[in-house]
Amino acid sequence: MLWGWADAKEKITINASWLNEQLNIEADKEGNWTVEVQTTNSKAPQTIKITSKESDILLENILFGEVWLCSGQSNMQQPMKGYNGQPTFGSVMAITKSNNPNLRLFSVGRVGSKTPLKDVEKYTAWQQASPESVLGYSAIAYFFGQQLQEILDVPVGLIHTSWGGSSVQAWISKDVMNGYQKVSLDELDITKKTNHIPTALFNAMINPLTQYTIKGALWYQGESNRMEPENYKKLFPAMVKDWRQRWGIGNFPFYYVQIAPYMYGNNDAFQSVDNSAFIRETQIQCLDLIPNSGIAITMDIGDDFCIHPPKKKEVADRLLFNALNQTYGYKTVDFAAPIFDSQEIKDGGLVLKFKNAETGLYSYNKLEGFEIAGKDKIFYPANAEIVMRKKVFVQSDKVPNPVAVRYAWYNWVVGTLFDTNLLPASSFRTDKWDDATRIEK
Numbered sequence: 001m002l003w004g005w006a007d008a009k010e011k012i013t014i015n016a017s018w019l020n021e022q023l024n025i026e027a028d029k030e031g032n033w034t035v036e037v038q039t040t041n042s043k044a045p046q047t048i049k050i051t052s053k054e055s056d057i058l059l060e061n062i063l064f065g066e067v068w069l070c071s072g073q074s075n076m077q078q079p080m081k082g083y084n085g086q087p088t089f090g091s092v093m094a095i096t097k098s099n100n101p102n103l104r105l106f107s108v109g110r111v112g113s114k115t116p117l118k119d120v121e122k123y124t125a126w127q128q129a130s131p132e133s134v135l136g137y138s139a140i141a142y143f144f145g146q147q148l149q150e151i152l153d154v155p156v157g158l159i160h161t162s163w164g165g166s167s168v169q170a171w172i173s174k175d176v177m178n179g180y181q182k183v184s185l186d187e188l189d190i191t192k193k194t195n196h197i198p199t200a201l202f203n204a205m206i207n208p209l210t211q212y213t214i215k216g217a218l219w220y221q222g223e224s225n226r227m228e229p230e231n232y233k234k235l236f237p238a239m240v241k242d243w244r245q246r247w248g249i250g251n252f253p254f255y256y257v258q259i260a261p262y263m264y265g266n267n268d269a270f271q272s273v274d275n276s277a278f279i280r281e282t283q284i285q286c287l288d289l290i291p292n293s294g295i296a297i298t299m300d301i302g303d304d305f306c307i308h309p310p311k312k313k314e315v316a317d318r319l320l321f322n323a324l325n326q327t328y329g330y331k332t333v334d335f336a337a338p339i340f341d342s343q344e345i346k347d348g349g350l351v352l353k354f355k356n357a358e359t360g361l362y363s364y365n366k367l368e369g370f371e372i373a374g375k376d377k378i379f380y381p382a383n384a385e386i387v388m389r390k391k392v393f394v395q396s397d398k399v400p401n402p403v404a405v406r407y408a409w410y411n412w413v414v415g416t417l418f419d420t421n422l423l424p425a426s427s428f429r430t431d432k433w434d435d436a437t438r439i440e441k
Contacts, residue, residue: 003034003211005118006052015049018042032118034211039064043102043155063104065155066148067214068323070141071171071206072221073195074164075257075315078308079136088139089310094146095131103129103149105137108161108209112200114185116173116207126157138162140220140257143316148323151330159212161205166195167224168235171206174199176242180235196224202242210246216253216327217243218319222283223259223307227273229282236282237289255294255322258283258426260302260309263412270379270409270438277409277427284339284426294322297337299408299415299424318423334359337423343405343430349395350402351387352430359420360389368416369408369427372396377436379406392417398439404431 006012006027014023018040027033040046046064050057070076080095082088109122127133134142138160149156163170169177177183177198190200225232240254258280269275287295296318301311309315321335336356343350350372354361363386370384372394382396382405394405408415408427417425 001211001213002037005031007031010052013051017047063155067157069214069217070138070158070160072162072219073166073224075308076138076140076162076220077164078139080139080142081135086306086308087310088312090313095134098129098131098134100129102155103145104157105133106159108205110163111204112190112194113204114190116203120208139312140316143313144320147320163195163201165224166201168239169198170195170201172239173202173242176238219256222279226276226279229273229278233282236286240290251292253292253327255319257296257315258298260298261413262302262307263304267410267412271436276411280427294326297424297426304412334421338419338425340428349393350405352392357390357419361386362418362420363416369413370394371406372399372402373404374399374401375403377433379438
């Protein structure tokens with residue numbers, strides 16, 4: 001799709017290097033024009049010349065390939081060079097080796113708007129990957145795109161549009177947000193706390209992109225909504241549906257990251273939403289609410305006192321595994337982490353079964369982080385071990401008649417349960433209680 005603006009009813013000609021014939025179009029009465037153009041499978045750079053009565057525009061060094069939108073908050077925004085005092089592991093060598101004319105980078109500047117914009121107000125235009133362009137670029141986006149380009153051997157483009165600290169509400173259109181809360185920005189100063197204002201980032205940082213054909217989207221956000229898991233379960237799928245309808249290219253792939261463990265306040269929260277295990281649970285549940293989606297679990301690569309974990313390549317790898325398997329047909333690539341499925345009582349304990357455990361379960365050392373409870377809803381620390389290679393047996397002498405298990409149900413925790421390809425299981429609970437308690441020892 002090509003699009004632009006001209007005078008009302010102005011005639012425009014387009015000459016593309018890969019087309020045999022010139023395109024002749026006319027702007028509408030408001031000066032808008034769009035045209036669908038057949039693309040080429042050639043990997044060679046192309047040119048487009050757009051001519052009107054008043055101007056001649058020549059676009060050069062154009063590539064056709066796979067374009068991925070990368071959005072969210074500060075963990076998506078974190079650049080290859082890291083934040084001040086907060087590194088991105090592996091970035092020095094990756095930046096040094098980043099020269100790649102077949103990997104292109106575009107960044108949308110952080111700005112809000114009260115109404116949907118047709119064009120981005122602030123941006124860094126398309127650049128070839130190089131140490132200079134990669135240094136300040138989203139680490140997750142770059143690690144994803146660099147490896148995707150190498151594997152597919154086709155041009156790859158990345159559009160990065162994120163804002164640290166942003167809420168999901170800010171990325172949703174007014175039409176959709178009004179179904180959940182009334183949005184009126186007329187009298188609001190959107191220069192303050194812009195990233196938390198419903199619709200403001202959608203208007204300025206998503207809507208202008210919706211005519212650009214993309215292959216799929218990557219999303220890393222949720223920290224700013226961690227205290228409202230039930231609301232997030234409605235808003236996040238609504239946002240994805242909203243974006244897909246705006247792009248109008250069907251249910252394009254949408255792969256997202258579960259927020260990593262982190263010491264939010266303290267680690268004593270158990271049953272309240274101050275425990276980020278609840279938002280992690282919601283993010284897992286959204287897999288069933290969002291068609292053609294996938295999740296990257298980060299239970300093993302969080303940081304207790306830094307909300308921006310340095311292991312961004314591992315996050316990108318897990319997003320890439322989703323894309324390779326589900327989008328590009330690399331069916332030998334394991335992309336799905338173990339997810340709790342069911343339990344049965346046995347030998348005074350509980351045997352847990354998991355989805356996505358076909359190749360078996362694994363732990364580097366002893367399994368930790370498991371708790372077990374009886375009908376009194378009091379959870380005690382439990383012993384856990386992998387049995388029959390694909391199940392986990394959980395037991396405690398303090399709970400002779402167990403009915404429920406929770407795993408890694410903390411703000412800060414290091415996951416110990418993986419599949420044999422080292423994809424970590426999410427924190428989970430087998431109950432739905434809202435009044436459970438915990439005995440630490």
